[in-house]
Amino acid sequence: xxxxxxxxxxxxxxxxxxxxxxxxxxxxxxxxxxxxxxxxxxxxxxxxxxxxxxxxxxxxxxxxxxxxxxxxxxxxxxxxxxxxxxxxxxxxxxxxxxxxxxxxxxx
Numbered sequence: 001x002x003x004x005x006x007x008x009x010x011x012x013x014x015x016x017x018x019x020x021x022x023x024x025x026x027x028x029x030x031x032x033x034x035x036x037x038x039x040x041x042x043x044x045x046x047x048x049x050x051x052x053x054x055x056x057x058x059x060x061x062x063x064x065x066x067x068x069x070x071x072x073x074x075x076x077x078x079x080x081x082x083x084x085x086x087x088x089x090x091x092x093x094x095x096x097x098x099x100x101x102x103x104x105x106x107x
Contacts, residue, residue, distance in 0.1 A: 006055065013052045015060060016069040041070035048073055 041049075049070040053061040061069070 009052050009055045012048070012073075013056055013061075013069070016049070016052070016072050041067060041074045045070040045073035046084075 039047075046067070049066045052069065053059070053066050
């Protein structure tokens with residue numbers, strides 16, 4: 001990857017493609033007919049999705065898919081906000097520590 005920005009765009013596009021309806025449609029609950037009409041995605045999410053479309057021309061993202069990606073970005077914004085609220089304390093340590101080094105000689 002040439003830059004972090006490209007890496008993040010590719011990662012966001014891959015995540016959005018995975019969450020945007022390529023999953024099993026029978027596993028998702030059906031929308032209720034009495035519910036209010038869904039409003040469009042926010043301007044921020046739409047700008048992010050259009051940025052993905054512009055930076056990844058080989059992906060051939062259509063306008064409908066860009067809107068669906070933007071809706072997914074909006075849908076997971078509350079999850080990200082809750083995740084950012086969690087704070088680690090001094091005693092919170094990782095389960096393991098990985099260190100890369102030379103292999104030990106075989107005996």
